[in-house]
Amino acid sequence: xxxxxxxxxxxxAVVATVTLAAACGSGSKTKSTPTSQALTGRGPITLAQGKxxxxxxxxxxxxxxxxxxxxxxxxxxxxxxxxxQRQQMVQNAQTKSDAYTVLNLDVxxxxxxxxxxxxxxxxxxxxxxxxxxxAAVQTGEYRDNLYAAPWKTDAGLLYYxxxxxxxxxxxxxxxxxxxxxxxxxxxxxxGCYAGEFDKYEGLTCNFSEAVDSAGGEVVDESGKPxxxxxxxxxxxxxxxxxxxxxxxxxxxxxxxxxxARRAFEKGDLVFLRQWPYQWALSSKAPKVKGKFDVAPLxxxxxxxxxxxxxxxxxxxxxxxxxxxxxxxxxxxTSQDTERANLLASSEAPTLASLYxxxxxQKKFPYLPTLKASLLNAKPRPKAVRYNDxxxxxxxxxxxxxxxxxxxxxxxxGLQSKLGPLTQQ
Amino acid sequence: MTTTTTAGPxxxxxxxxxxxxxxGRLAATLLSPTFIVLALVVGYxxxxxFRESLYQRGQGLDAQGFVVQGDKFVGLRNYxxxxxxxxxxxxxxxxxxxxxxxxxxxxxETVLGVAMALVMHRAFRGRGLVRxxxxxxxxxxxxxxxxxxxxxxxxxxxxxxxxxxxxxWTTEGFHAKLAVIIADTWKTAPFVGLLVLAGLQVIPRExxxxxxxxxxGAWHSFWRITLPMVKPVLLVAVLFRLLDVLRMFDLPxxxxxxHKDSVETLTMIAYDEATNLRYGPAAAYATxxxxxxxxxxxxxxxxxxxxxxxxxxxxxxSRPARPKRKPLxxxxxxxx
Numbered sequence: 104x105x106x107x108x109x110x111x112x113x114x115x116a117v118v119a120t121v122t123l124a125a126a127c128g129s130g131s132k133t134k135s136t137p138t139s140q141a142l143t144g145r146g147p148i149t150l151a152q153g154k155x156x157x158x159x160x161x162x163x164x165x166x167x168x169x170x171x172x173x174x175x176x177x178x179x180x181x182x183x184x185x186x187x188q189r190q191q192m193v194q195n196a197q198t199k200s201d202a203y204t205v206l207n208l209d210v211x212x213x214x215x216x217x218x219x220x221x222x223x224x225x226x227x228x229x230x231x232x233x234x235x236x237x238a239a240v241q242t243g244e245y246r247d248n249l250y251a252a253p254w255k256t257d258a259g260l261l262y263y264x265x266x267x268x269x270x271x272x273x274x275x276x277x278x279x280x281x282x283x284x285x286x287x288x289x290x291x292x293x294g295c296y297a298g299e300f301d302k303y304e305g306l307t308c309n310f311s312e313a314v315d316s317a318g319g320e321v322v323d324e325s326g327k328p329x330x331x332x333x334x335x336x337x338x339x340x341x342x343x344x345x346x347x348x349x350x351x352x353x354x355x356x357x358x359x360x361x362x363a364r365r366a367f368e369k370g371d372l373v374f375l376r377q378w379p380y381q382w383a384l385s386s387k388a389p390k391v392k393g394k395f396d397v398a399p400l401x402x403x404x405x406x407x408x409x410x411x412x413x414x415x416x417x418x419x420x421x422x423x424x425x426x427x428x429x430x431x432x433x434x435x436t437s438q439d440t441e442r443a444n445l446l447a448s449s450e451a452p453t454l455a456s457l458y459x460x461x462x463x464q465k466k467f468p469y470l471p472t473l474k475a476s477l478l479n480a481k482p483r484p485k486a487v488r489y490n491d492x493x494x495x496x497x498x499x500x501x502x503x504x505x506x507x508x509x510x511x512x513x514x515x516g517l518q519s520k521l522g523p524l525t526q527q
Numbered sequence: 528m529t530t531t532t533t534a535g536p537x538x539x540x541x542x543x544x545x546x547x548x549x550x551g552r553l554a555a556t557l558l559s560p561t562f563i564v565l566a567l568v569v570g571y572x573x574x575x576x577f578r579e580s581l582y583q584r585g586q587g588l589d590a591q592g593f594v595v596q597g598d599k600f601v602g603l604r605n606y607x608x609x610x611x612x613x614x615x616x617x618x619x620x621x622x623x624x625x626x627x628x629x630x631x632x633x634x635x636e637t638v639l640g641v642a643m644a645l646v647m648h649r650a651f652r653g654r655g656l657v658r659x660x661x662x663x664x665x666x667x668x669x670x671x672x673x674x675x676x677x678x679x680x681x682x683x684x685x686x687x688x689x690x691x692x693x694x695x696w697t698t699e700g701f702h703a704k705l706a707v708i709i710a711d712t713w714k715t716a717p718f719v720g721l722l723v724l725a726g727l728q729v730i731p732r733e734x735x736x737x738x739x740x741x742x743x744g745a746w747h748s749f750w751r752i753t754l755p756m757v758k759p760v761l762l763v764a765v766l767f768r769l770l771d772v773l774r775m776f777d778l779p780x781x782x783x784x785x786h787k788d789s790v791e792t793l794t795m796i797a798y799d800e801a802t803n804l805r806y807g808p809a810a811a812y813a814t815x816x817x818x819x820x821x822x823x824x825x826x827x828x829x830x831x832x833x834x835x836x837x838x839x840x841x842x843x844x845s846r847p848a849r850p851k852r853k854p855l856x857x858x859x860x861x862x863x
Binding site: 190217218302354356505 | 586588591592593594681682683693695697698699784785786787799802803804
């Protein structure tokens with residue numbers, strides 16, 4: 104199941120809007136209020152999500168159940184693979200079953216679930232959205248309405264080998280791609296940089312982060328694809344040239360998260376673009392423990408914009424007891440619960456203030472870097488047909504990386520393919 | 528049939544006399560539960576999938592950004608789209624891949640399977656151990672063997688260590704096809720081997736002894752005696768493999784990955800369409816595959832005369848029956 108679970112982890116990620124405005128909490132410019140059905144009914148509910156690997160979700164549910172004996176929550180564990188989770192939730196919606204009440208949605212699914220009316224709009228005014236990381240909030244929105252409350256988040260970081268940098272006389276990790284390339288020139292004998300470049304969701308993350316870090320965007324504010332631009336070309340060229348020059352080792356084209364992690368832990372890489380989960384694991388890896396650190400991803404002219412991952416909580420349109428569900432979501436996204444979840448599972452919280460707590464920073468030294476990255480993070484294209492969008496991206500980028508097409512061809516082709524897919 | 532054989536000769540005679548009308552109806556009645564179950568688990572899904580393939584689900588969005596709900600009857604458009612639409616390349620690519628995998632793996636597996644069976648058939652020390660170990664790959668679930676082979680074929684895996692150069696097996700290209708073929712052959716040649724072994728074991732030893740007395744060499748006696756006598760079983764094994772490999776999904780999906788054009792098969796496209804909620808086109812792909820499988824199986828049976836329901840023919844042969852009957856038709860007649 105390794106590959107499937109890695110995919111699940113890779114699919115960590117995003118949707119999102121591009122309308123930035125930090126004041127998105129106000130929700131005043133809602134053009135079309137979808138019949139905001141009142142969230143009514145109290146009683147037992149369920150939470151449907153992937154495997155509860157840390158066991159902490161069940162623990163938090165137990166705490167809730169003790170306090171609310173009339174409104175108990177039951178955890179329904181879905182398969183580990185993200186695709187299968189989505190499939191089961193879709194089936195549940197298509198049969199209009201009330202089996203799942205609260206859905207744990209990957210950030211890239213929000214648009215699809217909202218547009219199909221599989222999830223109910225949440226009352227924005229009942230959440231203090233200003234306390235959450237703005238980018239994470241956007242992943243739960245569709246057309247300015249909130250459909251999923253931000254629960255866990257994720258963003259790519261640059262893992263680097265402190266010891267190798269020191270030996271080469273480099274004082275700080277690279278902030279730009281050219282610094283990265285220079286540093287790579289100074290360190291001989293190991294592969295230099297890698298990310299997740301196999302043809303799967305991770306490639307979409309790595310590509311959109313390269314484009315965003317070069318100042319471009321895969322899909323613009325109005326939802327139109329925008330990849331046939333100089334910025335997008337610079338982004339993709341960074342990866343293509345990386346492979347050509349050998350800065351990125353050839354075998355990185357087969358890497359998913361776990362392959363990349365293994366290569367880093369074997370000491371084969373100086374720099375690795377990876378999700379935060381690797382910190383805890385690499386801290387136990389004999390060859391690299393104590394010898395690595397994390398930094399924000401580099402970009403074209405300064406720090407890059409990592410791709411956003413994570414999970415949000417939404418309420419199924421066909422469920423009963425939606426009032427209880429809303430309360431439960433508020434409980435799960437409250438400060439105390441998110442803090443406890445970070446401590447138990449080391450999954451990144453969506454509440455900004457937690458990143459500044461000294462006690463937490465002591466336990467998770469990468470938190471300040473992660474927060475800086477998250478404030479810069481960009482969601483993946485937000486599309487109702489996200490699956491088709493990501494497949495088209497993977498197809499084009501993979502062809503460019505493997506030299507089957509030039510950057511220009513790949514991007515022009517992608518632009519025309521994304522057009523009909525992102526019409527909204 | 529069972530009743531006749533178990534009830535003794537007297538009963539059989541009585542039954543046969545009443546055959547003219549009574550037992551046909553009785554047989555139909557007795558078999559009706561089977562037919563009902565078959566209609567439910569085979570007939571209904573096939574018909575319903577075909578019906579589904581004539582519809583398309585709404586994909587458009589209304590002014591508020593909601594998907595316009597409802598299925599639309601589109602006739603055969605899902606089919607014409609597959610053959611001539613913008614994605615027809617993907618279809619023909621998958622069709623070619625599926626056919627290629629089928630031909631290559633079935634040939635390899637047949638040759639290796641027969642070889643394995645011959646080895647297992649030999650009497651030698653440790654024969655039990657060899658038989659058991661040859662069957663291990665077959666006992667491993669396909670997804671698991673897909674993962675195992677993924678490790679073998681990864682960049683720093685065993686395969687590269689053995690051949691001494693770095694091939695990135697899971698990237699696009701012919702090597703990806705090769706990886707799938709190797710893994711599939713490893714897994715299913717034992718299946719052919721096992722069936723052929725069963726066939727070998729019923730060949731009377733005297734036949735071979737007689738051949739040896741007549742001066743036939745090993746090759747001659749394999750070609751003229753073993754192979755013809757094992758042919759009925761071998762054909763059934765090959766037919767099963769054909770049906771199986773035509774709907775190959777899990778091995779390429781796990782070993783190489785989804786959306787990799789080099790190994791994408793028809794089932795993978797159908798799966799992909801269904802995942803993206805395009806049930807109509809997905810059903811159309813599945814229906815096309817169904818027809819393709821049926822045609823291949825029918826042609827195979829016709830051309831090589833694979834005797835699927837062998838004992839039926841034997842029963843018929845014991846009576847003065849018309850000789851050239853299709854086994855399936857014979858089966859149907861017996862059933863009626």
